[in-house]
Amino acid sequence: xxxxxxxxxxxxxxxxxxxxxxxxxxxxxxxxxxxxxxxxxxxxxxxxxxxxxxxxxxxxxxxxxxxxxxxxxxxxxxxxxxxxxxxxxxxxxxxxxxxxxxxxxxxxxxxxxxxxxxxxxxxxxxxxxxxxxxxxxxxxxxxxxxxxxxxxxxxxxxxxxxxxxxxxxxxxxxxxxxxxxxxxxxxxxxxxxxxxxxxxxxxxxxxxxxxxxxxxxxxxxxxxxxxxxxxxxxxxxxxxxxxxxxxxxxxxxxxxxxxxxxxxxxxxxxxxxxxxxxxxxxxxxxxxxxxxxxxxxxxxxxxxxxxxxxxxxxxxxxxxxxxxxxxxxxxxxxxxxxxxxxxxxxxxxxxxxxxxxxxx
Ligand code: IPM
Ligand code: MG
Numbered sequence: 001x002x003x004x005x006x007x008x009x010x011x012x013x014x015x016x017x018x019x020x021x022x023x024x025x026x027x028x029x030x031x032x033x034x035x036x037x038x039x040x041x042x043x044x045x046x047x048x049x050x051x052x053x054x055x056x057x058x059x060x061x062x063x064x065x066x067x068x069x070x071x072x073x074x075x076x077x078x079x080x081x082x083x084x085x086x087x088x089x090x091x092x093x094x095x096x097x098x099x100x101x102x103x104x105x106x107x108x109x110x111x112x113x114x115x116x117x118x119x120x121x122x123x124x125x126x127x128x129x130x131x132x133x134x135x136x137x138x139x140x141x142x143x144x145x146x147x148x149x150x151x152x153x154x155x156x157x158x159x160x161x162x163x164x165x166x167x168x169x170x171x172x173x174x175x176x177x178x179x180x181x182x183x184x185x186x187x188x189x190x191x192x193x194x195x196x197x198x199x200x201x202x203x204x205x206x207x208x209x210x211x212x213x214x215x216x217x218x219x220x221x222x223x224x225x226x227x228x229x230x231x232x233x234x235x236x237x238x239x240x241x242x243x244x245x246x247x248x249x250x251x252x253x254x255x256x257x258x259x260x261x262x263x264x265x266x267x268x269x270x271x272x273x274x275x276x277x278x279x280x281x282x283x284x285x286x287x288x289x290x291x292x293x294x295x296x297x298x299x300x301x302x303x304x305x306x307x308x309x310x311x312x313x314x315x316x317x318x319x320x321x322x323x324x325x326x327x328x329x330x331x332x333x334x335x336x337x338x339x340x341x342x343x344x345x346x347x348x349x350x351x352x353x354x355x356x357x358x359x360x
Contacts, residue, residue, distance in 0.1 A: 001034040003309055006066045008043040008059075008095075011079075011088060012282025013292035014072020020345035021070065021297040024352075028305065028314045031354055039066065043095070044074025044088035044282075054091025060098055068308035069099070069275045070301060073282035097137050101267035101275050102167065103174050104134040105303070106250045111326050114258040117336055120230065127234040128256055131182065133175050134246025136267055138167045139197070141243045163197045163242065168204040175240035176212040185216045185237035189225045189245055201242065222249070229253055250279055259334040261293030264300035266307055274308045276300040286333075290340045293332040295322055298348060321351035 007022055009015040022038055029036040041059040048054050054074070063069045074088040108130040115122040143160030150156075175186045188205040190198035202219055209217040220228070222245045228235065229249060233256050241249065254260045260280040267275040278296025286292055299322060306315035330347040331337020339347070346360045 003029065003034060003036045003067045004065070005036055005038055005304070006059075006063050006069045007038050007040040008063075008069060008071040009040070010042075010044040010072040010074045010282065011046055011076045012073055012284045012287040014044075014074070014282055016287075016290060016292050016341050017278065017294045017297040018070060018072040020294045020341055021301050023345065024298055024318065024349055025070075025301050025304075027349060027355075027358065028301075028318060028352065029309070029311070031352075032311055032314050034309075034311075043071065043091045045076050045079040047091060048079060048086055048088060053086055054088050055094050060095065063095060063099060063275075064273075066273065068273060068304045069095070070297070070304065071095075071275060071277040072297065073278070073280065075282050076284045076287075093141060096267060096275065097142065099267070099273065099275055100137065100269040102135060102137045103171050103268045104136040104246065105178075105266045105268065106132040106134060106246075106253075106263060106279055108132060108250070108253045108257055108263060110256055110258070111262075111323065113327050113329075114262070114335060117258040118256055120233075120256065124231075124233065125256060129182075130233065130236040130253060130256075131178060131238045132246060132250050132253060133171060133178065133238060133240040134250065135163075135167065135171045135240075135242050136246075137243075138163055139243035161195065161197045161242075161244075163200060165200065165204055168201050169208055171240060172205050172208040173211075175238050176208060176215050176217075179215045179238045180212070183237040184214060185218070187218045187220050187225070187236055187239045189220050189222050189239060189241035189249070191222050191245075192219070193221060197242070205240075225249060226252060229256070254279060259293060261296050261332065261334045262299070263296050264298075264303055266300065266303035268307060272308050272310070274304060276304045276308075290342065291333050292341050293334050294341050294345050295326075295332075295348075298322060298345070317353045318348075321348045321355065324351045 009018040110125045110128045115125045140161045143162035192198040192202045263279045302315045302318040305311040325347045
């Protein structure tokens with residue numbers, strides 16, 4: 001096989017972590033007897049600087065013809081002007097929409113050796129293994145109308161939270177299917193005591209659950225869920241929710257893992273093609289210093305190996321190598337250590353099956 005993967009390093013620490021992750025992918029795919037062809041493009045602020053837009057049609061077309069896309073992060077203070085016409089984040093949102101990757105998988109597991117760096121009591125973190133499934137192409141991020149209305153000198157801003165039944169149904173089906181490979185529990189998070197869109201969400205979640213009698217469905221209000229994520233995180237298995245709730249809850253959940261830098265994500269649609277990105281941002285405060293944690297990006301690459309490249313053994317090999325490196329005390333600064341991005345990447349590559357022969 002020859003795979004084509006588009007690399008979109010983006011802004012801030014993006015290029016640093018994606019560089020190391022591309023190196024890892026190259027090694028792992030070659031070891032499996034396949035070839036991987038990288039096509040590197042701009043997205044976000046760097047694309048605005050170069051082309052005046054955060055995602056060009058050409059780059060988008062490239063992504064739509066690839067086996068998978070690996071993205072670093074977008075945004076930064078340079079492009080943060082709230083009155084700006086073009087914003088880095090628009091590139092990412094357009095890419096998600098055009099790739100039709102409606103399901104964003106964000107697994108949250110706590111490595112026992114890192115439990116002490118989370119602000120939560122270590123005993124609360126025992127057994128935490130959550131799969132957040134965030135709806136990614138609907139809801140408040142995309143609903144119309146959207147915009148600012150000027151009227152008689154006053155301003156009014158509108159965003160719309162809108163869901164069609166099929167959008168809810170397809171992600172709920174996926175939630176139940178994924179729960180069958182795990183602990184058979186789905187928590188559907190909404191705000192049904194206030195929002196119409198949430199009442200439809202809840203109704204469809206209940207309908208879909210009838211197809212999966214072996215899986216337990218629990219409905220939870222988003223405010224309760226945010227509390228429960230801290231008070232009793234081990235009680236969650238699959239947590240499925242709409243776009244913005246998922247955005248907020250996954251930043252909260254990342255605290256359980258000790259660092260934002262640890263968490264990967266996979267965004268999937270109907271086919272095999274996927275978009276893979278760590279959940280952390282561009283971290284402008286540490287960009288360019290070579291100290292960013294590459295693990296979120298590398299675990300995203302593992303998800304790519306599993307879901308888009310159909311190389312599940314290689315995916316597991318990467319996950320084992322990351323776990324082992326952590327167990328053996330390899331740490332970047334966010335984890336309380338002093339390894340550089342490249343040093344931690346070397347430690348992980350060395351622990352891959354056959355990694356001893358890489359001459360690192
Ligand atoms: C994320 C990010 C993005 C989002 C931003 C950068 C647009 O926070 O992937 O969680 O809100 O989806
Ligand atoms: Mg976010």
